[in-house]
Amino acid sequence: MGKNWVDILIKAFYIAKKDAKVYYFKAPNFTYGLLMPISLFLAFSIAGQINPKLIASGLTSLVILFGTTSIEAVAIVLEKQTGTFERLLAAPVSFFTLLLGKALSGFFFGLVIATAILVPFALVSGTAIANPLLVFIAIAFSSLAFSALGVLISAYAKWVPEAQMLSNFLRFPMAFLSGTFVSLELMSSQLEVVARFLPLTYSVEALRISMTNSAITFTYLLDVLVLALFSVALLVIATKVLQRRIE
Amino acid sequence: MAAFICIADEALVTHLQNAIAVDGLTKYYGKLLAVDHINFNVEQDSIFGLLGPNGAGKSTTVRMLAGLTKPSEGKAIVLGFDVTHEIIRAKQRIGIVPELSNIYDEMTALENLVFAGELYGVPRQERESRARELLELFGLSNRATDSVGALSKGMKRRLTMACALVHKPKLLFLDEPTTGLDVQSARLVRELIRGLNKDGVTVFLTTHYIEEADQLCDQIAIINRGKIVALGSPEKLKARIKGVKVVEVSFSKTLANMESELQHISSVDEIHKFGDKFRVFAKESADIVADLVDYARTRGLVVASINTVKPSLEEAFIKTTGLDSETMMTEKEQIKPERGGRSGKELG
Numbered sequence: 001m002g003k004n005w006v007d008i009l010i011k012a013f014y015i016a017k018k019d020a021k022v023y024y025f026k027a028p029n030f031t032y033g034l035l036m037p038i039s040l041f042l043a044f045s046i047a048g049q050i051n052p053k054l055i056a057s058g059l060t061s062l063v064i065l066f067g068t069t070s071i072e073a074v075a076i077v078l079e080k081q082t083g084t085f086e087r088l089l090a091a092p093v094s095f096f097t098l099l100l101g102k103a104l105s106g107f108f109f110g111l112v113i114a115t116a117i118l119v120p121f122a123l124v125s126g127t128a129i130a131n132p133l134l135v136f137i138a139i140a141f142s143s144l145a146f147s148a149l150g151v152l153i154s155a156y157a158k159w160v161p162e163a164q165m166l167s168n169f170l171r172f173p174m175a176f177l178s179g180t181f182v183s184l185e186l187m188s189s190q191l192e193v194v195a196r197f198l199p200l201t202y203s204v205e206a207l208r209i210s211m212t213n214s215a216i217t218f219t220y221l222l223d224v225l226v227l228a229l230f231s232v233a234l235l236v237i238a239t240k241v242l243q244r245r246i247e
Numbered sequence: 248m249a250a251f252i253c254i255a256d257e258a259l260v261t262h263l264q265n266a267i268a269v270d271g272l273t274k275y276y277g278k279l280l281a282v283d284h285i286n287f288n289v290e291q292d293s294i295f296g297l298l299g300p301n302g303a304g305k306s307t308t309v310r311m312l313a314g315l316t317k318p319s320e321g322k323a324i325v326l327g328f329d330v331t332h333e334i335i336r337a338k339q340r341i342g343i344v345p346e347l348s349n350i351y352d353e354m355t356a357l358e359n360l361v362f363a364g365e366l367y368g369v370p371r372q373e374r375e376s377r378a379r380e381l382l383e384l385f386g387l388s389n390r391a392t393d394s395v396g397a398l399s400k401g402m403k404r405r406l407t408m409a410c411a412l413v414h415k416p417k418l419l420f421l422d423e424p425t426t427g428l429d430v431q432s433a434r435l436v437r438e439l440i441r442g443l444n445k446d447g448v449t450v451f452l453t454t455h456y457i458e459e460a461d462q463l464c465d466q467i468a469i470i471n472r473g474k475i476v477a478l479g480s481p482e483k484l485k486a487r488i489k490g491v492k493v494v495e496v497s498f499s500k501t502l503a504n505m506e507s508e509l510q511h512i513s514s515v516d517e518i519h520k521f522g523d524k525f526r527v528f529a530k531e532s533a534d535i536v537a538d539l540v541d542y543a544r545t546r547g548l549v550v551a552s553i554n555t556v557k558p559s560l561e562e563a564f565i566k567t568t569g570l571d572s573e574t575m576m577t578e579k580e581q582i583k584p585e586r587g588g589r590s591g592k593e594l595g
Contacts, residue, residue, distance in 0.1 A: 246315075
């Protein structure tokens with residue numbers, strides 16, 4: 001790894017550390033990230049349409065999606081409004097470093113909030129976790145992809161309501177079309193094609209596989225790879241969007 | 248080839264002598280021309296002031312020079328680096344203090360400084376000692392561990408300045424450094440600026456306080472509607488209007504259309520109204536006082552007061568921009584929001 005990349009990662013880490021302190025690790029963020037997905041699942045469970053023991057993967061993915069994007073999507077917009085974003089722009093860091101830092105804070109938050117839901121859920125429901133390391137890797141790549149999605153929304157939006165509207169516009173259809181509540185096999189072929197364009201689909205699938213198989217499968221590797229590609233693509237697009245917004 | 252090398256060397260020498268070299272710098276926001284092909288140089292170790300009314304293009308100029316927005320046209324070299332292509336390298340050597348404090352209210356004063364040190368690559372072992380040194384310099388040592396949200400406006404401004412100095416920049420940009428501060432805080436900020444300059448920091452400041460520019464700056468550029476309309480040392484700018492006779496007159500009563508009537512007096516070159524007073528610029532070798540007394544007599548008025556005004560930077564400014572300083576200040580105060588409620592001056 002070149003010296004330049006080390007510098008990028010170090011500075012991105014400092015930005016992430018600052019964001020964690022200023023925005024993330026506060027009680028309301030945890031409650032929103034957990035409450036919305038749990039409410040959706042309880043609603044479906046009461047209707048008797050899903051078996052809670054089988055949906056740990058979907059619930060965890062949804063918690064990561066809602067937990068990371070709810071703050072990430074407004075983080076830059078809020079900083080623009082308070083003027084602190086100028087301080088980051090004035091520093092000797094590239095747009096990409098800045099946005100990577102923003103995504104990293106969401107990434108760490110995703111790891112924490114996913115653990116906070118998965119461990120108690122697995123204990124209470126008796127859900128087995130076949131390979132904890134593969135589960136962790138799936139959570140990590142999901143967190144990065146969803147944080148990058150939040151960063152893109154935040155780079156594009158001009159004010160908080162716009163960012164919230166955009167994130168809900170993306171999150172809710174994803175929640176219903178990505179195999180969280182209804183298995184992909186039960187969907188029509190057209191909807192299954194749509195699902196394959198959504199990062200949540202790969203997150204749910206990777207978690208489901210790693211919770212039921214102790215060995216690495218080709219599908220699992222493909223899911224993780226797709227999540228990684230989503231992360232990179234979303235961050236690169238977000239960098240371009242921010243550049244256009246600012247210049 | 249030799250001639251080319253000679254020219255290149257000459258350019259390099261010019262860049263090294265000048266902390267900033269600006270050539271035809273221009274910025275459009277959509278169709279709006281905010282900065283219009285400006286040219287100036289800022290000598291190293293000097294204090295340079297960009298003076299002008301609200302909306303003149305001062306902040307946009309600073310934002311281009313500090314790499315916060317890209318120029319639409321033209322070139323700017325800051326500390327030897329082109330702001331369009333080498334901005335990260337330039338940013339490592341410059342500090343910027345925006346008009347509104349941009350520190351994190353949720354963090355303590357010390358944490359804000361340490362974070363600035365992290366962003367600017369100050370070595371880990373030096374960060375905290377440097378932060379404490381700056382807290383001491385800016386009189387904030389006893390508030391080091393207080394949340395910034397609890398600090399006064401003047402303290403926040405000083406902390407913002409401290410954050411911009413954490414990496415020991417060679418060039419410091421200050422956008423309206425004393426706007427909105429109480430008299431004591433403003434004086435303290437001005438003293439700090441002089442101190443930094445004595446320590447070898449080149450200072451580029453924007454201000455709408457004419458007196459502040461006069462007191463602090465070695466060189467002043469007056470900008471109006473995106474164009475540099477005057478450039479030079481404060482004394483040089485004053486000398487430009489030395490030959491011009493300026494009188495301030497008030498009458499027993501202010502009539503409707505009085506300004507326009509006075510403008511029609513043959514010896515009057517230019518006129519500006521301030522409250523119940525008129526500042527009159529006379530044409531060369533005209534007896535303006537006699538003409539004003541005659542005017543009062545014909546309109547049945549009495550001259551309440553009449554004074555010859557010594558040319559000041561304010562006069563130079565008024566003559567150059569056609570604006571009076573009071574109007575400029577009023578405009579500025581009207582658009583001065585607090586944090587969280589930025590005015591129309593959005594990013595970019």
